[in-house]
Amino acid sequence: MxxxxxxxxxxxxxxxxxxxxxxxxxxxxxxxxxxxxxxxxxxxxxxxxxxxxxxxxxxxxxxxxxxxxxxxxxxxxxxxxxxxxxxxxxxxxxxxxxxxxxxxxxxxxxxxxxxxxxxxxxxxxxxxxxxxxxxxxxxxxxxxxxxxxxxxxxxxxxxxxxxxxxxxxxxxxxxxxxxxxxxxxxxxxxxxxxxxxxxxxxxxxxxxxxxxxxxxxxxxxxxxxxxxxxxxxxxGCRHAGDAKITFGTGAFALCVVGAKPLRDVGSGLLPTIAWRLRDAAPAYALDGGVYNAASAVNWARGLGLFGDYAEIDSFAAASAISRDIAFVPALSGLGCPYWDRSAAGMWLGLGLDTSKSDMMQALLEGVALRAGEVIAAMSRLLPIGNRISIDGGLAKNSYFGTFAADVLKRNIIIPASTELTGLGTAQLALIGAGLATVDTLPPPPAPKAQLNPQGRIADEHRMKFHTAVGRSRNWR
CATH class of the missing domain: 3.30.420.40 (ATPase, nucleotide binding domain)
Structure with a gap:
């Protein structure tokens, strides 16, 4: 044993x-x-x-x-x-x-x-x-x-x-x-x-x-x-440009930078410590947070917009943003890169024909589009790899994952386990206990899936969402 x-x-x-x-x-x-x-x-x-x-x-x-x-x-x-x-x-x-x-x-x-x-x-x-x-x-x-x-x-x-x-x-x-x-x-x-x-x-x-x-x-x-x-x-992010996004209560994108902090005040991104292993030099990262992700989904469920999570795993209609329906997930304000607590969550483009399904489709897309804003900001500061690994509750949603791949313009990796926080903590404990080094950690299992971008999200859709974000600001 x-x-x-x-x-x-x-x-x-x-x-x-x-x-x-x-x-x-x-x-x-x-x-x-x-x-x-x-x-x-x-x-x-x-x-x-x-x-x-x-x-x-x-x-x-x-x-x-x-x-x-x-x-x-x-x-x-x-x-x-x-x-x-x-x-x-x-x-x-x-x-x-x-x-x-x-x-x-x-x-x-x-x-x-x-x-x-x-x-x-x-x-x-x-x-x-x-x-x-x-x-x-x-x-x-x-x-x-x-x-x-x-x-x-x-x-x-x-x-x-x-x-x-x-x-x-x-x-x-x-x-x-x-x-x-x-x-x-x-x-x-x-x-x-x-x-x-x-x-x-x-x-x-x-x-x-x-x-x-x-x-x-x-x-x-x-x-x-x-x-x-x-x-x-x-x-498994170890090198500069390696990035992940956790779509939990909020959506948190982190990217490894290297041995020195990367500062750019205008980007709205946060230089932070990734980790330090014993007496080694610290590893730095860039961090960008979106306050509401799964919390927005659970809020909508509480409102009665859907019952079972299977109901929002796929949608028959074209993307909501392509149909001019947008949701800004600013229920707790806007995090990176805006840092605006006066912003409020809102749907735009609703009509008499808008259904609960349309509203939920827009909500999922809004979380992905906000994460896309963060990754775009990161990409302007350092090269981000063409693969981004995601975890958290929303990583289990098929529609969300495929839409996120299009928004991020990168291959989305779905790990075999969604408990990456627990895995990373355990790996760090192994290192701290002297039972492993970074190079001798046991390899993770093969990814569960890879979702590739299909080019279904155009720049005009990103700009429309950006306009929606602008309308949510200074509301409170």
Whole structure:
């Protein structure tokens, strides 16, 4: 029997447990869904104790594992008591927009140049820093604990690690999503911490992605990583120009850049850390996020536009955009390359003859067309390969996959497993545990499918969608 490691993927809607053997066998063992808490319009929270309960449920299956890797939500934040290790407020999720006004004030004061220069990130409520400041400003217990030297602030992974292993740490990929880490020094930046009003002494230690993060019992935690970077690794993207798109709650495109960050403020793309393996130099990536993908589909299902997912797997009609029907998936605003939270989701081109099926076809196309805008922006900065690997729930939809191939003008690779975040996390845990190197990782199974572009999406369709996006902006 070969050795194995476990990977815990703690995502936006649930937590999954996976097992990877050194001979390459990969299995999903368990999963838990958690509540989405929506206290006010634009606010999204999770119960940290519920999340910890699910992680503990996964850890109950450790068995003879050699190591554990943990993937996290990225920009989601928690505040907790260093002594009791109990959270003092619900986690504020990456989707949350409660700090819009604070971000607008920082922009008006001319501070975005500083965040772009030092963190590589624009000013947006998406990132962690303004959420952490909100906790200090609005949670009395946070201020009291800070006075007592007991306040801990961080992304959700730091809370998990502190609670499970007693190690107060995060990794460079996660820290690079906070707007508080300097992208060059890989350390908390005093100027950024002062700008956002986040006390540096309350923040966790920053470590490599494959590193020592303590142990659960006798099993070491040897990898900690943002879920999207984990998926990038799991897709097998290792060289400059290798790209993947995860169509989960949102759509997140990442492309490997190399050993130095690639900055271009005008592109709207985010330079970020892909991973760092022990003491090796970090690998950088370009990131472009679309806030709503599967979340838009599930929202439409809740409205009664369809019942079974099989209903939207194929459509008899020509593409909706070719029939002048468009949907802009800006239900939470527009991410890359616009960074516009004032934008709103909308259908355009509806008539008395428009059906539910037409609306859903346009919705799926809108998600793909938004991803196409991100990849087009990336292509202007570096050569993107002619193959893009995709995963996430929407990767299972036949119509979506074929339409995306036409939009992206590239071959779409559908991996054999859709659990690429779990696979990448497990691979990083193998490396962190010294059981493999990048070159000796077990090879992934052959892809499930390759979808080739058929040239059915013309430039005029892209321009029509771009016009629709423009109409969605400044709506709120």
């Amino acid at each position: 070969s050795d194995f490691v476990l990977a815990i993927d703690q995502g936006t809607t649930g937590t999954k447990l996976h097992r990877l053997h050194t001979d390459g066998r990969f299995q999903t063992l368990d999963g838990f869904e958690h509540r989405q808490i929506l206290p006010a319009p634009g606010w999204v929270e999770h119960d940290p104790e519920e999340l910890i309960g699910h992680l503990n449920g996964c850890i109950g299956n450790v068995g003879n594992a050699k190591a554990i890797g943990i993937a996290n939500q990225g920009e989601t934040v928690v505040a907790w008591d260093a002594k009791t290790k109990r959270a003092i407020h619900n986690a504020i999720v990456w989707q949350d927009a409660r700090t819009n006004d604070a971000i607008a004030a920082l922009k008006q004061a001319g501070h975005e140049e500083t965040t772009l220069a030092r963190a590589g990130l624009p000013l947006d409520p998406y990132f962690s820093a303004s959420k952490l400041r909100w906790l200090l400003d609005h949670v009395d217990t946070a201020r009291q604990l800070h006075k007592q030297g007991r306040l801990r602030l961080g992304t959700s992974d730091a809370f998990f690690l502190d609670r499970l292993t007693g190690t107060f740490a995060t990794d460079v990929s996660t820290a690079s999503r906070t707007s508080l880490m300097n992208l060059e020094t890989l350390a908390w930046d005093p100027m950024l911490c002062e700008l956002f009003g986040v006390p540096m002494e309350c923040l966790p230690d920053i470590r490599s992605t494959a590193d020592d993060f303590g142990a659960v019992g006798k099993v070491p935690v040897t990898a900690n990583v943002v879920d999207q970077q984990a998926a990038l690794f799991g897709h």
